[in-house]
Amino acid sequence: MVREMMGHPQDPVDDVPLTRAAQGGDVAALGLLLERHRAGMRGVALSILGPGPDVDDVMQDAAVTALRRIGDVRDPRAAGPWLRMIVRNRCRDLLRAARLTEPVAESSLRDIADGPGELLERHAMRDWIWEAIEELSPALRLPLVLRHFTEGVTGYEHIARVCGVPVGTVRSRLAQARAKLAATLEATAAGAHSDARLRTAASWEEARHTLSAAVAGDFGKVLKEDWSPEIALMSGATRMGDAALLERGMDDDLAAGVRQRPVNVAAGRSLAVWEMDIVNPADDPDHCPPSVAWIMTLSGGRVTHLRLFHPVPLRTAVVPPELHGIWPQ
Structure with a gap:
């Protein structure tokens, strides 16, 4: 029956049942959809x-991107072009990271005008x-x-710097992770894991609360309590x-007029990432790089390890000497 659904690989109408099944959480359907378009994607x-x-x-x-974002496909007949677009964007990302091409304007897979609520509904992972x-x-x-759940820390060089390992x-590790992920998906799909969206929503709220508390002078209280x-x-x-060092760094930035705004959240039980836009004061626009990722290891819902990573560094960024290496440039 599944093979009958595959139809002719050049007929987009035959992608419809596979796409809809994949959007409903059918791993096998997604695998068949990828196989139908593998030649075109590789080309x-x-x-x-x-x-x-x-x-x-x-x-x-x-x-992996298709697995994560299959829900974005509004017209199931367009699954083939959508998959090829993912490949095209990944290739260009790779070339830009290697400085082989100039940046090219891309149509993002997410609408930057969407607020956290819309993003949560449209892009929260199964x-x-x-x-x-x-x-x-x-x-x-x-x-x-x-690599797959952030907006600005996806490049191999960036990941290597965050993890402290060679490219x-x-x-x-990515190859191993993808293989293990594929091997466990069918087993985990059978379970009821209805808390992922609630966890993501809670992490959005925690990010906003943390920043608001910091502006109010209560960042140390948040660190102590949460x-x-x-x-x-x-x-x-x-x-x-x-x-203490984290609190001092936040206080110094706030005193300089620097503010942060959450733009993307990825949240699991043991790992969460908050990606922030940084707004510098008008009289010191180069005080901090334009964005930062808070990469947090969790245990029992509490942050145990924090890495701060600036995807786009500034040569002129002002960092107190004692914080070098904490606020990475």
Whole structure:
């Protein structure tokens, strides 16, 4: 029956039942949809990158992105072009990261005009995907979440800096993570994991509450009440300080007129990422880089490890000497 649904690979009408089934959480249907369009997707990758191992990386990335964002496809007949667009964007990201091409304006997979509520409804991952992610080891979970669930910490170089490992190790861990994720999806899909959207919504609220408390002078109180008393500030794999250093850095930024605004949240039980836009004061527009990611390891709902990462550094950013390595540039 499933094979009958596949139809002719060039007929977009035959993508409709597979796309709808995949949007309902059918892993096998998504696999069939990807197989139908594999040749076209690979052709796009080869035309942009040429032969080489990067093509396989892009194809693996595209499969995970499709798994995460299949709900974005409003017209099931357009699944093929949508999959090829994912491959095209991943290839261009890869080339830009390697400084082989100039940046090209892209149509984002998310509407930047949407607020957190709309983003949560349109882009929250299926509960079973997050459950499968939780089955990964911390060493595999972190690069996978950064690669596929953030907006600005997706490049191999960025992930390597966050994790404190070489780029080659990032590639290896991503390959392992994707393989293990695929192996656990069907098992986790059968369970009831209805709390993922609530967890994401709660993390959005926590991010807003944390920033509001900081502006009101209560950041230290939030750290004491809501975060682990053993919180460790990390730079790569190196522990740099504790809550006191984090509080001092936040207070210094606020005193300088710097503000942060959450724009994307990815939240699991053991790992959460808050991506922030940074608004600098008008008289010091280069005080801080334009964005920062708070990458948090959780235990029992409390933050135990925090990494702060600026995807776009500023050469002129002003950082107190004692905070170098904590506020990465």
